[in-house]
Amino acid sequence: MKAAVNHGLMDVRVDNVPDPRIEKPTDAICRVTKCSICGTDLHIYHGRFPLKEGDCVGHEFIGYVEEVGSEVKSFKKGDKVLSPFWISCGQCYFCKKGLTTSCLYGGCFGFGDILGGNPGCQAEYVRVPLADGTLVKVPESLADDSNDERVLFIGDNIATGYHGAVKGEIRPGDVVAVLGDGAVGLFATYCATLFNPSKVFTIGHHDDRLKIAKKYGADITINSLKEDPSEKIKAETDGRGADVIIEGVGTTDSLQSSIQLVRAGGTVSFIGLFYEPFPMNMTDFFLRNLNLRGGVAPSRGYASKLLSIVEAKKLDPTHIVYSLPLDQAAEGYKLMDQRKEGAIKVVLSP
Numbered sequence: 514m515k516a517a518v519n520h521g522l523m524d525v526r527v528d529n530v531p532d533p534r535i536e537k538p539t540d541a542i543c544r545v546t547k548c549s550i551c552g553t554d555l556h557i558y559h560g561r562f563p564l565k566e567g568d569c570v571g572h573e574f575i576g577y578v579e580e581v582g583s584e585v586k587s588f589k590k591g592d593k594v595l596s597p598f599w600i601s602c603g604q605c606y607f608c609k610k611g612l613t614t615s616c617l618y619g620g621c622f623g624f625g626d627i628l629g630g631n632p633g634c635q636a637e638y639v640r641v642p643l644a645d646g647t648l649v650k651v652p653e654s655l656a657d658d659s660n661d662e663r664v665l666f667i668g669d670n671i672a673t674g675y676h677g678a679v680k681g682e683i684r685p686g687d688v689v690a691v692l693g694d695g696a697v698g699l700f701a702t703y704c705a706t707l708f709n710p711s712k713v714f715t716i717g718h719h720d721d722r723l724k725i726a727k728k729y730g731a732d733i734t735i736n737s738l739k740e741d742p743s744e745k746i747k748a749e750t751d752g753r754g755a756d757v758i759i760e761g762v763g764t765t766d767s768l769q770s771s772i773q774l775v776r777a778g779g780t781v782s783f784i785g786l787f788y789e790p791f792p793m794n795m796t797d798f799f800l801r802n803l804n805l806r807g808g809v810a811p812s813r814g815y816a817s818k819l820l821s822i823v824e825a826k827k828l829d830p831t832h833i834v835y836s837l838p839l840d841q842a843a844e845g846y847k848l849m850d851q852r853k854e855g856a857i858k859v860v861l862s863p
């Protein structure tokens with residue numbers, strides 16, 4: 514089969530690789546109808562998380578169950594499914610608590626040996642370990658392939674945005690500021706609106722993306738290359754700062770800005786993947802009673818809620834889609850890496 518494969522620094526190629534097969538009775542093989550490139554994949558692309566040459570990449574897909582192992586009970590050949598980026602058993606202490614990304618037997622797709630050694634899904638087929646605990650059935654009303662781009666991001670980017678809002682513990686009337694205008698920041702903007710804030714700011718670097726943030730419910734957008742977010746947020750909060758910040762970039766600069774923009778006693782919820790240590794001024798943290806929360810989204814637990822939102826057409830994820838055939842994965846990585854206008858989220862069709 515064809516699959517996007519890591520060949521080192523900024524070098525992803527579509528190669529012919531062996532077809533996946535059932536290795537354990539709890540496995541399923543899925544035929545991928547759509548998969549996507551995530552901002553996190555760009556970390557691999559830039560060598561911040563070094564994979565081996567030949568590792569298949571990708572961790573967000575939708576498709577059909579093609580084959581199941583003898584112990585898979587909830588799925589059969591032909592079922593339309595989406596997959597969270599994280600494999601989970603559904604049975605262990607953490608899975609039962611809904612923290613599927615801490616599953617004792619889990620791991621991520623497409624992250625090489627760093628996160629469990631599971632091949633990625635930017636491919637024609639993918640092996641899904643622990644299929645019963647991992648996969649999510651797509652409801653009949655969304656199961657047609659024409660809906661794939663609406664459903665696909667529930668496995669990762671929409672769930673991550675939602676996690677940011679949940680972890681932010683937004684209360685009705687709060688002022689929320691989202692840092693980041695990539696897919697996660699835009700979906701976090703939408704998800705923040707579900708908690709009845711009085712105002713949502715979206716802060717980013719790209720006017721084209723900030724325009725889309727408005728479609729997802731941002732009341733005020735700020736291009737921080739042109740304007741000072743601190744002044745604008747203070748002007749709306751009697752000088753206090755935002756009640757909740759959702760940090761969706763994952764860089765030191767962005768988290769530091771978040772801590773500056775939040776009010777005393779407020780919450781910074783971070784959902785961008787960090788790849789470097791973060792220096793923290795604990796005195797400031799202490800004196801201002803800040804709450805710093807965040808982490809990797811247990812997306813499987815959010816899937817049914819998010820499916821119902823997409824089903825009801827309250828959220829249209831397709832505003833950010835840029836479609837390419839799987840064969841052009843290398844081009845897709847380049848476009849996303851260059852923040853090319855219109856290519857916020859590259860979706861690949863095998």
Ligand SMILES: [Zn+2]
Nearest residue numbers: 551553598669
């Ligand atoms: Zn991702």
Ligand SMILES: [Zn+2]
Nearest residue numbers: 602605608616
């Ligand atoms: Zn588990």
